[in-house]
Amino acid sequence: MTLFDDWRARSPFYSETHEAWTMSVRRFVEREVAPHIDAWEAAGELPRDLHRRAAEAGIIGLGFPEAYGGVSEGIDPFHRLITTEELARPGAGGLIASLMTHGIGLPPILALGSEALKQRIAPPVLAGEKIIALAITEPSGGSDVANLRTRAEKRGNSYIVNGSKTFITSGLRADYYTVAVRTGGPGMGGISLLLLEKGMPGFTQTRLDKMGWHCSDTAALYFDDVEVPADNLIGPENAGFMGIMQNFNGERLGMAMGCCAFARVCLEDAVDWARSREVFGKPLIRNQSIRHKLADMMRQINATQVWVDQCAWAVGAGKANPADFALLKVQATRTLEACAREAAQTLGGASYLRGARVERIYREVRVNAIGGGSEEIMLDLAARQLGFA
Ligand SMILES: Cc1cc2nc3c(=O)[nH]c(=O)nc-3n(C[C@H](O)[C@H](O)[C@H](O)COP(=O)(O)OP(=O)(O)OC[C@H]3O[C@@H](n4cnc5c(N)ncnc54)[C@H](O)[C@@H]3O)c2cc1C
Incomplete structure (x- = not known):
């Protein structure tokens, strides 16, 4: 075990x-x-x-x-x-x-x-034959979803799409893109979801290089008078915002679980290293300060995992509460941040070499704390839901 x-x-x-x-x-x-x-x-x-x-x-x-x-x-x-x-x-x-x-x-x-x-x-x-991506974030800002600018104008039986998206995961390899567009007036009430397809004239993608998640292709998307059949509208016009928000709950729970698991990988590698590494004539793990680091990692992982499981249970029981998912995501990314730091410190120079799991995870902490709703936005969402105004 x-x-x-x-x-x-x-x-x-x-x-x-x-x-x-x-x-x-x-x-x-x-x-x-x-x-x-x-x-x-x-x-x-x-x-x-x-x-x-x-x-x-x-x-x-x-x-x-x-x-x-x-x-x-x-x-x-x-x-x-x-x-x-x-x-x-x-x-x-x-x-x-x-x-x-x-x-x-x-x-x-x-x-x-x-x-x-x-x-x-x-x-x-x-069936794994086609790849689909979700495109919400724009160069003008990802947190303020309600103010996105990419426009889709209805003309006859089509929408004409103009604008751009950025940071889109699988954005190069995808065949299909679920894209948030503005079909109506300002704010959340003017947003729709539209399916765009690779190869539509005027739709291009460029690769973005990044700090971590290297095996995941991330792209900027450009829409230049892209004609999209009206049949590709996902749900009623101007009712896309709720769809986006509902989607976020599942994404945040999954990200929180991922953070817990990556934190556990950090702990696993730190424990293995501390047991096998000899310093000052004894295994590293025989030093109390190192043992405390490991125990402290376990403490944070277990506390976060209990909450992940509780939220997963709430999803199954139909009792999910968005404020919980938002706070859980912050808890999980901070747990990962602390564990990646302490694991890297325990491994010493070995944590700095490419190929070590801890090195990679350390570089991936920020994307968890920013993507899918940043820490600041999550805390504010929860604060408002909890009535802290
Ligand atoms: C590798 C990667 C993959 C991604 N994949 C996708 C994807 O597949 N699809 C997609 O749509 N998006 C994706 N994103 C985008 C991601 O969701 C956004 O980066 C995120 O929502 C934040 O938006 P932003 O980067 O534009 O930051 P901004 O919204 O510009 O915010 C910048 C900083 O300011 C803070 N901030 C903003 N508003 C406030 C406020 N009112 N009060 C206090 N602080 C505030 C934010 O928390 C953040 O720290 C991805 C991002 C990355 C890095």
């Missing part, structure tokens, strides 16, 4: 089916991911074929409706958490971000889209 498994053995939320799913995803990661992750990090993207193999292993369709090729029978939010946790083991956040972009790109279509759109888009995505 490893530090990774220890948690599930003690939590009342995990049963035999979760254990079986854990082993299934773990085998996939060991066989299909771990041997290649360094090469993918260097290449700056995941191979497209990985999506198909992940779909065959049941990972892509997990939790999505059976009618569109997913697997939902007997699946609860904890199975999804496990997928994230096991995909975190190689210590490369870009793997989860890019392999699982359908987790943020597809739900708005399934929740709001027409039956024809669902039937056309969901099955190939869930």
Whole structure:
């Protein structure tokens, strides 16, 4: 039993089916991911074929409706958490971000889209044949979603889209893009969701290089008089904002789980190193200050994990509260930040070398604290919901 498994053995939320799913995803990661992750990090993207193999292993369709090729029978939010946790083991956040972009790109279509759109888009995505991205953030600002500027003008049976998006995960490799556009007046009431497709004339993408998540392709998108069929509208016109907000809850829970898992990877590597490294004639771990670091990491991880599990239970019970997800995300990113720091400190110079899981995770702390709703925005959202005005 490893530090990774220890948690599930003690939590009342995990049963035999979760254990079986854990082993299934773990085998996939060991066989299909771990041997290649360094090469993918260097290449700056995941191979497209990985999506198909992940779909065959049941990972892509997990939790999505059976009618569109997913697997939902007997699946609860904890199975999804496990997928994230096991995909975190190689210590490369870009793997989860890019392999699982359908987790943020597809739900708005399934929740709001027409039956024809669902039937056309969901099955190939869930089979791993097509890749879908979610495009909300714009160069003018990501936090202030209600003021996004990309415009879609209705002309006959089409929308003409002009504007741009930035920081879009899987933005180069995607075939489909769930895009937030302004179809109405200012503010949240003028926003719609529209499906754009790779190859539409006037739609271009450029790669963005970044601090971490190297195996995840991130792009800026440009829309120059892109003609999009009106049938690609996702849900009613000017009703996209709620769809965006509902999507954020699932994304934040997943990110919080990812942070917990990456923090556990940090702890695992720090413990291994502290046991094997000899300093001043004895193992590093025999120093009380180092043992306290390790115990303190465990304290923060366990506290955060309890809250992650509680929120996952609330999703299953239909009692989810957005303020909880927002605060949980802050808690999780701060746990990761503290654990990445202490693990790097414990490993010393070894943590600074490329190839170490801790080195990679350390570089990925900020994207967790900024993406999917930054710390400041999360705290303010919760403060307002809690009536702290
Ligand atoms: C690697 C990566 C992948 C991403 N993937 C996607 C994706 O797939 N799709 C997508 O749509 N977006 C994506 N994003 C964008 C991400 O969601 C945004 O970066 C995030 O929402 C913050 O927006 P911003 O970067 O424009 O910062 P800004 O909104 O400009 O904010 C800058 C800073 O100011 C703070 N701030 C803003 N307003 C306030 C305020 N009122 N009070 C106090 N502080 C404030 C913010 O917290 C932040 O720290 C990704 C980002 C990264 C880095």
